[in-house]
Amino acid sequence: ESATDALLSLKHISVEFDGFKAVNDVTTSIAPHEIHFFIGPNGAGKTTLLDVICGKTKPSAGEVDYADIGNILKLKEFEIVKKGICRKFQVPSTFVNLSVYDNMRIALNHDKSVFGSLFMRKRYLDTRKIYEVLNLVGLDKKSKERAKSLSHGEKQWLEIAMLLVEEPKLLLLDEPVAGMGQAETEKTARILEEIKDRCAVAVVEHDMNFVKSIADDVTVMHEGAILTEGTANEVMQNKKVQEVYLGR
Ligand code: ADP
Numbered sequence: 001e002s003a004t005d006a007l008l009s010l011k012h013i014s015v016e017f018d019g020f021k022a023v024n025d026v027t028t029s030i031a032p033h034e035i036h037f038f039i040g041p042n043g044a045g046k047t048t049l050l051d052v053i054c055g056k057t058k059p060s061a062g063e064v065d066y067a068d069i070g071n072i073l074k075l076k077e078f079e080i081v082k083k084g085i086c087r088k089f090q091v092p093s094t095f096v097n098l099s100v101y102d103n104m105r106i107a108l109n110h111d112k113s114v115f116g117s118l119f120m121r122k123r124y125l126d127t128r129k130i131y132e133v134l135n136l137v138g139l140d141k142k143s144k145e146r147a148k149s150l151s152h153g154e155k156q157w158l159e160i161a162m163l164l165v166e167e168p169k170l171l172l173l174d175e176p177v178a179g180m181g182q183a184e185t186e187k188t189a190r191i192l193e194e195i196k197d198r199c200a201v202a203v204v205e206h207d208m209n210f211v212k213s214i215a216d217d218v219t220v221m222h223e224g225a226i227l228t229e230g231t232a233n234e235v236m237q238n239k240k241v242q243e244v245y246l247g248r
Helices: 046-053 077-082 100-109 120-136 152-164 182-195 208-214 232-237 239-246
Strands: 008-017 020-030 035-039 061-066 085-088 170-174 200-204 217-222 225-230
Touching: 008 046, 020 046, 020 061, 020 217, 020 225, 035 046, 035 208, 046 085, 046 170, 046 200, 077 085, 085 152, 100 120, 100 152, 120 152, 120 182, 152 170, 152 182, 182 200, 182 208, 208 232, 217 232, 217 239, 225 232, 225 239, 232 239
Parallel strands: 035 200, 035 217, 085 170, 170 200
Antiparallel strands: 008 020, 008 061, 217 225
């Protein structure tokens, strides 16, 4: 895609930790409504790159241009969230003793006063929105169950739903199918395919079958730099990628 079509553009991003370059001059972009994977061996710099996008880590060089805002590097993490870039971490962030529905309500109203969320009209609209998103992730019939009673996969989908009610433009996911069996992995793939009608999704992932099943674009990283980019098939046929993965 051309630079002007991009939702997010990373331009010459470098990240240094005590002189060690974890990310080295990375330039790439994420288009609206695409599922964009970042793959590569451990230590390649994938997670650090997501940290840069969500504002958790500030790079030593480069620029992050987003939507019609321009460079977002000066923004704080919470300001970037408000602009529509939402990150799901691997650490659980649900309230385990609350119901699925109440977790959603908290996610939807986390930045509003308790007073504001008491208005009836607002609550009615909230309920519709919450059920619409729960339906998307297949949890609408479990809205009254406590979060802790959900399966591992359902917990992950609830966390995704809690981000979706905020109507992000870009969703960042860190190994979303880690710990899932095949059925849950396949369901996650279907969910992400539906989500991309609403927003772009950037995913750090190790499970290559999962990547192949839904990727629009794949960026392969190695030692902080981009090795190659393209469709899943294109990158898997790349000789350098095969060398890195097979260790030859
Ligand atoms: P990946 O997600 O591809 O496995 P990371 O982005 O987590 O890779 O890490 C890239 C490199 O940067 C690794 O060598 C890692 O040890 C190093 N690194 C990551 N975060 C820090 C940090 N906060 N301080 C020092 N080194 C770090």
